[in-house]
Amino acid sequence: MTTVIKIPPSLDDRTFELVLEQLAPVPQDEKILLDARHTRWASPYGLTALLTLAQARSERPGFYAPESDETCSYWSRTGFFTYASELFELHGAPAHSRAGGESDVLLEITPVARSEDVHEVVGRIQQKSQSILTKELNIDAKATMGFAMTLSEACQNIVEHAGRGGWVAVQTYRWQKRLGRRVVVIAVCDAGVGFRQSLESSPNHRESDRWDDGMALEEAVIRGVSRFRDPGRGQGLAGVRRYIGRWDGKLSVRSGTARIAIVPSWDEDVPLQEDLPAFPGAQMQITIPERVADK
Amino acid sequence: MINHIDLSSVLRRTVCDLYSDLVTRPTGKAVRDGIEKQLAEIGDRTLTVIDFSHVGLLDYSCADEIVAKLLMRYCPAVAADVPPRDAYFLFRGVSDSHVDAIEAVLERHGLAIVAQDLDGAVMIIGSLDESERRAWEVMCRIGRAAPLELAREMGVDRAQIEAALAALCRRRLAMRFDEAYVAVGAAS
Numbered sequence: 001m002t003t004v005i006k007i008p009p010s011l012d013d014r015t016f017e018l019v020l021e022q023l024a025p026v027p028q029d030e031k032i033l034l035d036a037r038h039t040r041w042a043s044p045y046g047l048t049a050l051l052t053l054a055q056a057r058s059e060r061p062g063f064y065a066p067e068s069d070e071t072c073s074y075w076s077r078t079g080f081f082t083y084a085s086e087l088f089e090l091h092g093a094p095a096h097s098r099a100g101g102e103s104d105v106l107l108e109i110t111p112v113a114r115s116e117d118v119h120e121v122v123g124r125i126q127q128k129s130q131s132i133l134t135k136e137l138n139i140d141a142k143a144t145m146g147f148a149m150t151l152s153e154a155c156q157n158i159v160e161h162a163g164r165g166g167w168v169a170v171q172t173y174r175w176q177k178r179l180g181r182r183v184v185v186i187a188v189c190d191a192g193v194g195f196r197q198s199l200e201s202s203p204n205h206r207e208s209d210r211w212d213d214g215m216a217l218e219e220a221v222i223r224g225v226s227r228f229r230d231p232g233r234g235q236g237l238a239g240v241r242r243y244i245g246r247w248d249g250k251l252s253v254r255s256g257t258a259r260i261a262i263v264p265s266w267d268e269d270v271p272l273q274e275d276l277p278a279f280p281g282a283q284m285q286i287t288i289p290e291r292v293a294d295k
Numbered sequence: 296m297i298n299h300i301d302l303s304s305v306l307r308r309t310v311c312d313l314y315s316d317l318v319t320r321p322t323g324k325a326v327r328d329g330i331e332k333q334l335a336e337i338g339d340r341t342l343t344v345i346d347f348s349h350v351g352l353l354d355y356s357c358a359d360e361i362v363a364k365l366l367m368r369y370c371p372a373v374a375a376d377v378p379p380r381d382a383y384f385l386f387r388g389v390s391d392s393h394v395d396a397i398e399a400v401l402e403r404h405g406l407a408i409v410a411q412d413l414d415g416a417v418m419i420i421g422s423l424d425e426s427e428r429r430a431w432e433v434m435c436r437i438g439r440a441a442p443l444e445l446a447r448e449m450g451v452d453r454a455q456i457e458a459a460l461a462a463l464c465r466r467r468l469a470m471r472f473d474e475a476y477v478a479v480g481a482a483s
């Protein structure tokens with residue numbers, strides 16, 4: 001039996017939850033078919049999360065590509081089909097899926113599994129990001145180094161904790177409805193062990209009555225707790241938090257059945273969501289908005 | 296003895312000759328091992344200039360591995376502990392973005408370093424007690440000085456300045472020469 005999972009017309013961190021809700025009652029080893037024929041747009045989070053979804057299934061899922069040529073062409077340029085062809089049985093995907101060429105794709109979907117991958121990502125983002133961050137998002141030129149540091153630390157979360165490879169993608173776009181400004185978005189998604197299991201592997205871990213995915217996220221993201229004894233650990237996410245605080249950005253991390261967010265004044269998200277449909281690994285999104293002059 | 300270590304050369308030699316960014320913990324550990332190897336080959340008392348001038352990006356994880364962990368080896372948390380050698384460090388060519396990463400990791404561990412920015416200005420980065428900071432600044436200004444001279448200059452009693460000097464020496468921010476002291480970074 002094959003279960004068809006409808007991909008929403010617009011796929012981002014919020015609407016990906018609709019995908020997971022449909023997936024929740026389906027046994028892990030059952031065949032699924034993701035139907036994206038009517039999907040018109042996807043954020044970097046949406047695209048990288050789709051790849052991790054395929055990674056998490058025992059049986060290779062099917063995938064109906066978007067019917068819109070424009071959408072398909074754009075997804076190709078993000079590199080999505082390059083990796084999707086290895087993970088899905090693709091139907092209706094463009095014959096040649098080549099990444100690159102799109103000016104608002106700061107970093108095409110890139111696999112991250114080893115320290116060397118982080119060097120590659122950081123090298124590539126520095127070449128492309130400076131002019132876009134300064135000219136289009138009015139972010140101080142000095143902040144572009146901080147942006148690359150943030151990206152580096154987010155990717156290292158996969159290398160250090162996930163136990164398997166994941167993906168990163170960076171893109172700028174105009175967030176008309178929610179913000180009316182341009183944003184740059186980093187998405188880092190994996191289908192690894194997730195925050196709870198990672199922290200449980202620490203020799204210092206003591207389970208409390210309330211120990212769950214939500215508490216694990218609070219420990220790691222807010223309090224900088226790591227599975228390692230080394231007191232220097234846990235600084236990566238603290239650095240990410242500092243950067244988004246400085247540039248009025250947003251950080252959200254989903255792991256297991258919970259999602260935590262550092263919410264800026266321009267957004268109406270909730271700080272912690274629990275009892276979400278279970279999904280392996282960790283999915284992180286960092287959003288930095290265009291700077292506007294103070295009035 | 297003054298020793299110079301160019302971090303970008305250590306990075307290329309120990310990790311990959313194509314890299315110019317100090318990112319990730321494994322990279323930081325490999326670079327720190329490279330530094331320690333060089334330190335082991337030189338004399339017992341040394342001032343080592345660790346040069347960031349040709350380093351692009353430094354992230355928090357790498358800063359922790361290279362700067363904080365290196366310093367922790369030579370700045371024992373307990374005064375009675377003896378470091379492997381009498382080594383002092385000056386971190387040269389430190390840019391604003393390097394400072395962001397270094398400052399964060401040093402504050403986490405309660406450490407401090409002497410750094411020189413791209414224009415040559417010398418500063419302390421990290422956590423330092425106010426009396427220690429003042430003593431270091433006065434030593435930078437007047438050069439080699441005895442405790443009594445420093446106490447007079449700062450308007451504090453001898454016991455106070457001796458405590459500050461002992462802490463600065465233990466933290467590798469000042470060197471003792473017989474009865475006098477010199478701040479790391481003074482007239483560098």
